[in-house]
Amino acid sequence: MLQIKNLHVTVGGSEILRGIDLEVPTGEVHAIMGPNGSGKSTLARVLSGHEAYEVTEGEILFDSYSGQADLLDMDPEIRAREGVFMAFQYPVEIPGVSNTYFLKAALNAVRKHRGLPEIDAIDFLALVRQKMKLVQMEDSLLHRPVNEGFSGGEKKRNEIFHMAVLEPRLAVLDETDSGLDIDALRIVADGVNSLRQADRSFLVITHYQRLLDYIVPDRVHVLVDGRIVRSGGKELALELEAKGYAWLEATAAGTAAAQPVGA
Amino acid sequence: MTVTTETPDSTTAAGAPTALTGAARFVADFELFLRELPASEPATLTALRRMAIERFATLGFPTLRQEAWRQTNVSAISQGAFGRAQPGSAEPAADLSLLDPLVGPSGDTAARLVFVNGLLSKKLSSLAGLPEGVIVASLAEALRMPDAADIAAKIEPWLGQLARFDDQPFVALNTAFLSDGALVWVPQGVVVEQPIHVHYVSAPVDGELPLAVFPRNLFVAGEASQVTVVEAYSGEGCYFNCAVTELVAGPGSVVDHYKIQRESLEASHIATFQVQADRSCTPSSHSISIGGGLVRNDVIAVLDGEGINCTLNGLYLGEGKQVIDTHMRVEHAKPHCSSHELYKGVLDGEARAVFSGLIHVHPGAQKTDAKQSNRNLLLSPRAVANSNPQLEIFADDVRCTHGSTVGQLDDDAIFYLRSRGIGEEAARSLLTYAFASDVVERIKVDAVRKDLEELLFSRLPQGEVVRQAV
Numbered sequence: 001m002l003q004i005k006n007l008h009v010t011v012g013g014s015e016i017l018r019g020i021d022l023e024v025p026t027g028e029v030h031a032i033m034g035p036n037g038s039g040k041s042t043l044a045r046v047l048s049g050h051e052a053y054e055v056t057e058g059e060i061l062f063d064s065y066s067g068q069a070d071l072l073d074m075d076p077e078i079r080a081r082e083g084v085f086m087a088f089q090y091p092v093e094i095p096g097v098s099n100t101y102f103l104k105a106a107l108n109a110v111r112k113h114r115g116l117p118e119i120d121a122i123d124f125l126a127l128v129r130q131k132m133k134l135v136q137m138e139d140s141l142l143h144r145p146v147n148e149g150f151s152g153g154e155k156k157r158n159e160i161f162h163m164a165v166l167e168p169r170l171a172v173l174d175e176t177d178s179g180l181d182i183d184a185l186r187i188v189a190d191g192v193n194s195l196r197q198a199d200r201s202f203l204v205i206t207h208y209q210r211l212l213d214y215i216v217p218d219r220v221h222v223l224v225d226g227r228i229v230r231s232g233g234k235e236l237a238l239e240l241e242a243k244g245y246a247w248l249e250a251t252a253a254g255t256a257a258a259q260p261v262g263a
Numbered sequence: 264m265t266v267t268t269e270t271p272d273s274t275t276a277a278g279a280p281t282a283l284t285g286a287a288r289f290v291a292d293f294e295l296f297l298r299e300l301p302a303s304e305p306a307t308l309t310a311l312r313r314m315a316i317e318r319f320a321t322l323g324f325p326t327l328r329q330e331a332w333r334q335t336n337v338s339a340i341s342q343g344a345f346g347r348a349q350p351g352s353a354e355p356a357a358d359l360s361l362l363d364p365l366v367g368p369s370g371d372t373a374a375r376l377v378f379v380n381g382l383l384s385k386k387l388s389s390l391a392g393l394p395e396g397v398i399v400a401s402l403a404e405a406l407r408m409p410d411a412a413d414i415a416a417k418i419e420p421w422l423g424q425l426a427r428f429d430d431q432p433f434v435a436l437n438t439a440f441l442s443d444g445a446l447v448w449v450p451q452g453v454v455v456e457q458p459i460h461v462h463y464v465s466a467p468v469d470g471e472l473p474l475a476v477f478p479r480n481l482f483v484a485g486e487a488s489q490v491t492v493v494e495a496y497s498g499e500g501c502y503f504n505c506a507v508t509e510l511v512a513g514p515g516s517v518v519d520h521y522k523i524q525r526e527s528l529e530a531s532h533i534a535t536f537q538v539q540a541d542r543s544c545t546p547s548s549h550s551i552s553i554g555g556g557l558v559r560n561d562v563i564a565v566l567d568g569e570g571i572n573c574t575l576n577g578l579y580l581g582e583g584k585q586v587i588d589t590h591m592r593v594e595h596a597k598p599h600c601s602s603h604e605l606y607k608g609v610l611d612g613e614a615r616a617v618f619s620g621l622i623h624v625h626p627g628a629q630k631t632d633a634k635q636s637n638r639n640l641l642l643s644p645r646a647v648a649n650s651n652p653q654l655e656i657f658a659d660d661v662r663c664t665h666g667s668t669v670g671q672l673d674d675d676a677i678f679y680l681r682s683r684g685i686g687e688e689a690a691r692s693l694l695t696y697a698f699a700s701d702v703v704e705r706i707k708v709d710a711v712r713k714d715l716e717e718l719l720f721s722r723l724p725q726g727e728v729v730r731q732a733v
Contacts, residue, residue, distance in 0.1 A: 048682050080684035092679040096697025097732060105693075105732035106683040113684070145697075162683060 001026040001201040002170055007058035009039075009046050015056070016042045018226035024170070024219075026063065029202040031212055033237060034223035035245040040205045041089060043223070044174035047203070048086035049076030062170065065114055080106075081113035083169030087159035087176050094146040099158065100128060102146050103165055110166055131164035135191040153184035160191040171195070172203045177211035189214030209241040222248050282344040282472055286323040286432075289475075290316060292347065293439055299349050300442075303407055305415045311423045315438035322432040331430075334617045334649055335588040339557050340531050345503055346472035347440070348381045371710070373457035374399040376445045379464050380502075381476035383443055392457060398448035399459055402479060405446050417448060422481050425509040426537040431561070433533045437477045437507040444479035444506075447492055451485040451513070458491040458521075458708050463506070465498030465530065473501040480508040484516040484544075493711060495523040497554065498530055506534040512544040514568065520548045521711055526555040528583060535561040542568025542597070549706055551715060552579040552587055559588040566593070566600040577606040578702040580722075581614030581646070588617040593633065595624045595661075601632040607702050608639040609695060610646035618648070622663055623655045631661040639669040640698045642691075685732075689725035696720075696729045 002024040009017035016039045024030045034040045046053050047060065049071070060071040064082035071079055094102070108118045119127070128142065135157040147155050156176055163171055173192065177185055192202070192215050204215055212220070212234065220236040221228045222245075229248050230236065240248070283289050293316045297309070324341035325332035376399065377387035383401040390399055398405070398414070405414045428435035445461040463478050484490050496504060504526065512518045526532045532555040540546050552558055564573055579587045593602045608616045622633045639648035650667035672694050680690035696719055703719070706712035720726035 050678060075687070076678060076681040077684050077686050077690075080682055086682050088679065088682075092673070092675050094676050094679065094694070094697065096700045097693060102680075102685075102693075102732045103683075105689075105728050106680075106685055108731065109684040109686065109689075109728070166683065 001028075001063050002203070003061040005059050005061070007043075007046070007060065008056045009042055010054050010056055011042065011052060016053075016226055017046070020058070020223075020226075020228060022221060022228060024201045024203060026201055027198045028218040029196065029204060029215060031204045031206060031215075031217040031220045031237065032223055033206060033209070033220060033240060035249065036207065038223045039226045040207070040223055041174055044086060044089075044172050044203075044205050047071065047079075047172050048084060049074065049079050065169070077109070078113075080166070080168075081110045085163045085166055085168035085171045087156070087163060087171065087173045089175040089178060091147045091150075091155040091159055093148045093150075095148050097146050099144055099146045100142045103128070103162060106162075107165055127165060131161055134164050134194050135160045136187050137161050152179040153181070153187075156180060156184065156188050157191070160188055160195075164191065164195055169199065170201050170203070172205070174205050175207060176204070177206055177208060185211065186214060209237045212237045224249050283347060283475055284344045285341060286319065289436060289440075290320045296347070296440060301403075301407060303411060305406065305411075305419070307415075307419055308406075308422070312439045312441075315423075315428050315435045318428050319432055319435035319439060322430070322435060325432055331590060331619075335557075335559060335586060337531075337533075337557065337559075340503055340533070343503065343531075344472055345475035347475050348442070371457050372460045373397075373455050375460040375462065376401060377462045377464065378443060378445075378478065380466065380468070380474055381443055381463070381478060394453050394455055396450040396453055397455055398446060400446045401443050402441075402446045402481065403443040414446075417483075418446065418481055421483060421509055421511055421539075422479075423509075425511070425539050425565075426507050426535050426563075431535065433505050433559075434507055434535050437479060437505050437535075440475075440477040440505075441479035441507070442477060444481070445494075446480075447482040447490065449484045449488040449490045449516075452487050453485070454489040455491070458493050458711075460493045460495065462495045462497075463504065465496075465500075465502045465504065465527070467500035467502070473503065475503045475505065478504065478506040480506070481511075482508070482518070482520070483511040484513050484518045486513040486541075487515040488513065489517040491519040491521070491708060493521045493523065493708060495525070496532060497525040498527045500527055501529040502527070503531045504533070506532070508534070508536045510536070510538045510546065512538060512540045512546040514541040514543055516541075516544045516546075518544070518546045519707060520546070521706065521708060522548070522550045522560075523711065523715075524550070524552045524554060524558065524560075526558070528554060528556050528585065530555055531557040533557075533559045535563070538564040538573070540564065540566050540568065540571045540573060543570040544568070545572045545574075547574035548576070549702070550575075550577040550589075551702075552577070552589075553718070555585065555587070557586050559590070561590045561592075563592045564594065564602065565596060566602065567596045569597050569599045571597075571600040571602075573600065573602040574705075575602065575604045575606075576702050576705055578699055579606070579608045579616060580610075580699075581608065581616055582611040583614065584612070585614045586617075587614070589619070591618075591620040591635075593620075593622050593635075595622070595628040595631040595633060595658075597625075598627065598629045598631070598658075600628070602634070604635040604637075605702060605705075606637045607699060608637075608648055609642065609699055610639065610648055611642040613643070613645045613647075615646070616648040617651075618667070619651045619653070620665065620667075621653045621655065622665065624658050624661055624663065626657040628658045629660040631658060631663065633661070633663040635665040637667040638698075639667075640695065641669065641671055642695065685728065686725060689728035692723035692725050692729050693732050695723060696733060700733065
């Protein structure tokens with residue numbers, strides 16, 4: 001589904017990602033863990049097409065709706081229409097734009113791109129009702145402006161709700177657990193789990209292992225200082241939780257010295 | 264060339280009217296203008312005109328050296344060459360296609376007055392649907408009616424008494440040359456359910472100079488009455504509209520005023536809207552400014568009674584080289600009044616907006632609750648907005664707040680929308696619409712609000728996506 005090859009990214013002149021290689025097969029859930037400043041959110045934003053980041057090297061191959069393509073050649077909206085969804089760490093409040101109508105416009109933009117007819121109001125409402133249940137979202141949030149005045153938990157639930165409606169091929173969850181209490185975390189994780197399916201992949205970015213108790217990954221990758229320093233099964237997350245990032249940061253320094261970029 | 268006019272009660276001197284260029288020509292034209300007026304004009308009005316033209320002769324057109332005009336150059340007017348429509352001349356030829364869709368035939372109205380180049384078009388006007396006792400008339404006609412004396416007595420306390428011209432050259436000019444406009448008179452306790460529409464249409468006349476037109480409106484809502492007036496301006500080509508509207512909100516009345524300005528981009532539109540509010544009334548004003556090359560709106564509200572709840576909202580959209588200047592003055596003269604002002608501007612191209620908002624609280628006007636907000640959205644790097652809120656407070660137990668912002672679209676919001684599949688242009692349009700929408704949503708006349716929404720959809724790139732998303 002997703003193949004990242006030798007990805008180098010700079011922001012404002014300093015290199016944040018320094019040669020990422022990562023493959024997420026179709027239907028799998030991969031977790032990216034790492035300490036603050038390791039480049040996790042940069043990776044998420046580069047995947048969704050944020051323009052503040054300059055990709056200096058590498059490619060991101062993606063099995064889009066239209067076939068395999070390099071994500072880096074697509075504008076953010078094209079990525080979304082081709083099946084990439086990003087759940088934001090800090091969902092943006094948009095006063096004056098209704099959560100529901102906006103989502104309908106987004107869904108229709110996606111459908112149009114895929115050669116599907118616009119969804120009519122009744123079908124859309126039925127779809128919305130069904131998807132809201134996945135994240136136990138209250139009706140009132142539908143009619144409010146996008147994220148405006150939502151609590152932290154409501155914003156994160158709204159992200160998963162958007163994802164459920166847009167039905168992406170690849171979902172990138174950027175620190176979706178941050179700021180959530182345990183109940184909200186469960187609801188969000190249940191929502192994500194219900195969306196797991198054979199033709200959809202997830203990249204779950206998190207600082208803490210806690211989220212991975214609920215969204216159990218197929219693979220865990222540890223990002224330190226712009227490089228993936230360790231990959232493993234779900235037990236790697238537990239090991240990190242026990243030993244802390246310092247354990248891998250020490251090895252990272254050694255690895256970087258011993259092996260060339262991309263190794 | 265000789266001009267032939269079909270003006271039955273005109274005593275026009277022979278010869279073509281000279282071009283009005285510069286203040287002195289306007290002053291010189293005044294005597295000629297007086298001779299064109301019907302003999303039946305009340306002497307008090309003629310006296311008022313004379314005072315006004317004298318004041319204008321002293322003031323002249325404003326220059327950038329004057330504080331109130333520091334940021335707005337009126338040379339398009341002061342150095343332009345204009346002709347003047349003659350009072351009482353034959354009904355101008357015009358068809359309904361000139362009527363702005365904003366006040367087109369679709370909306371339900373209690374009455375409609377349409378003025379073409381400043382003169383009433385009877386053909387386009389309609390007065391059916393008015394409750395008994397309500398007067399809706401052309402000011403000029405009203406003063407020629409059999410009961411003119413009665414009407415003159417009704418309007419004399421107000422006409423020209425509210426909008427001061429001692430330091431307002433354009434109000435002086437309008438008062439001197441006022442020839443027609445709308446009179447709306449709602450007696451005590453009467454509720455007019457449907458809105459009353461007053462529409463000024465301007466169109467070039469072949470082979471003639473651009474016209475200077477002086478619309479003058481007087482709206483009087485009696486005690487405990489209720490009325491909604493929609494005042495609209497639109498046109499084609501080059502002209503100069505110099506308008507004054509005086510609104511009297513009687514005790515306990517509920518008055519909603521909408522002004523929709525969609526002049527031609529070649530036109531100049533200089534207008535004063537003056538509200539005189541009496542105790543416990545609820546006046547509201549919504550000013551939508553879309554057209555006009557040079558636009559100046561002075562909005563003045565005097566809250567001269569206790570318990571008034573006054574709303575003054577506005578939305579101005581500028582593009583190209585439009586200049587849109589709004590000067591607000593809210594005077595809290597008595598205690599326990601609230602005023603809420605929300606003015607928003609969206610500026611593209613090289614458009615320039617000026618907003619100056621003054622809240623003046625008189626001594627003794629305790630418990631005043633005044634709020635003013637001016638927000639500007641710049642869509643282009645060359646668009647400019649100057650916002651200047653001011654408070655003058657001479658009472659000690661008041662709550663007055665003001666805020667003003669000038670900003671661009673939020674990049675994070677654009678990216679968020681794009682990451683959901685909305686195209687960049689549509690995302691920008693959607694956010695622009697959302698910015699303007701809280702003023703639009705406050706418009707209570709459905710036909711006006713919907714037409715404005717449609718106008719925004721058609722004006723914004725990718726408006727179809729916006730229509731779906733809001």
